[in-house]
Amino acid sequence: MKNKSGKRKRLLPSQSATVDTLNDFPDEILTHILSLLPCKDAFRTTVLSKRWVSLCHSLSTLNINDEGVNNSEDWIYFRRLMDKVMLSPLAQRLTLKSLSLSCWSELWEEEADGCLSFDNWLEAAKLRGMERLYLHLLNVPLAPTIFCCKTLLRLYLTNLTTSISVGSMVHCSVDLPLLETLFVFNIFFEDTKDFTKLLLGCPKLEYLAIDRVNANAGVPEGGYFKHLSKLILACISLFNVPFKAVYNVKYLTVCEIGKSLPNKEINSFDTVFENLTKLQTLNIAKAKNSTTIEHWEYPDHVPECVSSHLTKFEVIDYEACEADFRFATYILQNARLLQVMTIHHTLHPNPMESPQFLENLSSCPRMSPTCKLNLSSS
Known part of the structure; x- marks a missing residue:
């Protein structure tokens, strides 16, 4: 090993013994140990021997x-570290199961060629059959x-702020044929249609979490979203995502x-209740400082998910007004299996x-004779 002056540092007997002991382990165990470390720490082991160079590139x-x-x-x-990790011939021959990249440094905005390198790293990851990307x-x-990757199973995108946006996808295809999980948090799209295009490019999506997605345009028209x-x-x-x-x-x-919705057709409660046949627990956290609908109308029919499946119902920031009251009583009078209704009244x-x-x-x-009503104020 070398110290800061560039001279080779002599290992103490105890350190040398530790290295020898580690070298006795099979590659599978050493690779697993390295995978638990931050990448830069894992690659520091390459000074030990050529074997560790190979192990690091096999992560x-x-x-x-x-x-x-x-x-x-x-x-x-x-x-240089990223180029070695992502672009070396040793690395490119091996499958990449999971890649997590956290980039916070302000130098990304100052260094003109940094973003080009970043794109090259992601393209190399795609060529290695990447399955999970954070x-x-x-x-x-x-x-x-990045939204065109035929091997990706999970995609997590967080903190693309309003000053830095996902580039316009007008001329780019979205092809994520195997994607099962999509988590998007605090992202800015140049156009809502770009975000819609992303969702439509995930035909096998099973798990979807969306929060704080912003765009220049509003919610897309009802007929556009499948x-x-x-x-x-x-x-x-x-x-971000219409009920439809x-x-x-x-x-x-x-x-x-509770917010005023720009498109009542695609965000009506009837759409969800009519088809969500497995509904058992319904938790509603109303947006604070929202505009409450003055006249909530009872639906023409009672969906089966409410009448035959709903067991727990909770409202956070319940307002003591007619619209909220009518909705809560609708649940009480039609959910025959309801066990608990919890109302948190806002002050x-x-x-x-x-x-x-x-x-x-x-x-x-109450339709359910066993239903317990819990009222609290906060």
Whole structure:
């Protein structure tokens, strides 16, 4: 090993014994140990022997971040390490199961050729049959070509801020034929149609989590969005994914209930209740400072998921107004298997509120004789 002056550092007897002991382990165990380390720490072992160079390049799971990259010298070292990890002939011959990239350094905005290198690394990962990709990017623009990967099973995208957007996908195809899991958090798209195009390019999507997705345009027109037929679990915002897309999902969490919706047709509650036949637990967290619908109308029929499956119902930030009261009583009077209804009443002032809409819940008739009503204020 070498010290900072470049001279080879002599190992202490105890350190030498430790290295010899490690070298006794088979490649499979050593590779597993290395996979648990940050990539830059794993590659520091290459000074031990040529065997460790081969082991590092055989890693099928890479966890890489630019922590500590604060100046030009750090930047050059990081770039060289990434080129060695992703572009060396040894690496390109091996399958890459999982790649996690966390890029927070401000140097990404200052170094003009940094983004080109980043795109080259992702293209190399695609050629290696990458199955899982985790991108945590703060100052790095993401090229839309990443949305064309025939081997990808899981995709996690977080923190592409409003100042750095996902490039326009107008002239790029989306082809993620095997993708099963998509997690998108705090992302900015130049156009809502780009985000819609991304979802439509995932025909086998089973697990979908969407939060804080922003775009220049609003929610797409109802006729444009097709449903995700294989979906099992979804956590969505009404402003990002219309109900029509997830109408047949088995497990659903919806955020931002209570806001004025730009497209009532594709975000109507009837769409979900009519097809969500496995509904057992319904938790509603209303958006704070939202505009409450003044006259919530009872549906013409009672969906089977409410009448025959619903067992738990919870509302956070319940407002003591007619619309919220009518919705809660609708559940109480039609859910025959309901075991628990929990109402968390918000204390922020609202001129539309009246104490009776909170008090009358306790005396409201219930279809389920065993239903327990819990009321709390916060």
